[in-house]
Amino acid sequence: MIRQRQPAEGPIMKEQYKNIYTISALQKGPRLLLVAGVHGDEYEPMLAAMELCGRLEGRLEKGTVTIVTVANETAYTHGQRTGTDGLDMARICPGNAAGSSSEAAAAALSEQIVAHDYLVDMHTGGALFDIYPLAGYLLHQDPAVLETQRRMAAAFNLPLIWGTDASPDGRTLSVARDAGIPAIYVEYGGGNTVSTTIVAAYVEGCLSVLRYLQMIAADGFEQQPDKIEYHVEDPAPDGGFLQGKMLSAFDGIFLPEVVPGQQVVTGQRWGTVADPLTHRQYPVVADRTGLVLFIRRSPRVKTGDSLGGILNINNDNNERQS
Ligand SMILES: [Zn+2]
The missing domain is CATH 2.40.50.100 (RNA polymerase II/Efflux pump adaptor protein, barrel-sandwich hybrid domain)
Known part of the structure; x- marks a missing residue:
């Protein structure tokens, strides 16, 4: 279904595919992918993604923003981290289009990732954990990709910037890594409640990344005070693996x-x-x-x-x- 919400002369938003919305400016520019709902029990990213659809419509000056509001739908439908096939989408990328529901969702998302220039993947601690707000990235071997990731993480403006071992596979970030696409993930809160503070921080963080990429004008968006407390880079193997x-x-x-x-x-x-x-x-x-x-x-x-x-x-x- 294609849904036009704007007159054709301005940036338009359309539902490109299930749960995937695209906003394109007339002027060519970076292609940014914003992702929510890789885990079905992490709600603030989904709410931020919905709000960003509204905030960006008609305001994008350059390039294309694709917003995935729910990446793993069967996981969300059941309000759980994994899909109904029991698979964690953040461990099975790039997935398999002919596979189970989570594998197919991972394949569809991975296809989106490699079709973009930048990735922001939004998470929370889900039902299990409460996490200190952080923007993380893999310690990419390409210095230019690594530096862009550091700048995207800094732009997102959460208290911790955290670079970790680049070797883990199966993640959205590993699909981006292999394609040389700068990518960050964000974590904040969790634990069976929904926080409007987190939703707002994620909306502002994404807008700030858009500003860094010069896709939206600096004026008209309130610049947030610097919230960064720590910038840690740790190449220890599996240092970014929370469940361990x-x-x-x-x-x-x-x-x-x-x-x-x-x-x-x-x-x-x-x-x-x-x-x-x-x-x-x-x-x-x-x-x-x-x-x-x-x-x-x-x-x-x-x-x-x-x-x-x-x-x-x-x-x-x-x-x-x-
Ligand atoms: Zn998650």
């Missing part, structure tokens, strides 16, 4: 005792796992010193579930700290 951190040694109900952004030291109380079947309470402590990058918000934990993660921040790896 601080695994619970116990089964029970998790009560967090720290919040994202807090500084903790090794051994500091992180939370408690209470087991109502055995009447036992197990203290959980920080396994290293650093910044609380994310913490579990979903109460029911099983042995081996992640309870959160700590980011090592020091003078060597933080450019912003003085």
Whole structure:
């Protein structure tokens, strides 16, 4: 279905394909892809994507913006991270057009990624985690791509800029990496609520990336104050893999005792796992010193579930700290 919402003389928005909207300016320019809903339980990115459709319509000066409001529809339909096939779309890119629902969605999204010049993939902690606001990128081997990613991440204006090992596959960012397309992802909050603060930050962040790419004029959009606190680049293998951190040694109900952004030291109380079947309470402590990058918000934990993660921040790896 093609839906025209604007007179033909201005930038028009059309529904290009299911959940995919394109806004094109008359003047040629960068092609930017904004993605929400790779994970079906991350709602702020979807709301930001919807709002951006309205905010950009008629205001784009140069190039094309494609907005994906829900990348994995069966995951969203069930309000869960993975599709109904049980697959995490952020592990199976570039997907398979003839495969299961998530594989086909990954193939459709990957096709979009390689047809664009820049990618912003928006996430949250979903139902499980609350994450410190960050804009991340892979430490791309091409210095020009890497520098553009740093600038896009800085433009997005969240407290943490985080560059990590470029080797993981299956991600939207790895599809972009292989095509030499500058790409960032953003994470913020999560935990079974919807935050209008996060929606607003994502809308402003995307608009700021559009300004950086000179696709919209600087005037008419309010410049936000600089919110960047940390810029960390860590090439350690799988350093950006959130689910792999601080695994619970116990089964029970998790009560967090720290919040994202807090500084903790090794051994500091992180939370408690209470087991109502055995009447036992197990203290959980920080396994290293650093910044609380994310913490579990979903109460029911099983042995081996992640309870959160700590980011090592020091003078060597933080450019912003003085
Ligand atoms: Zn996600």
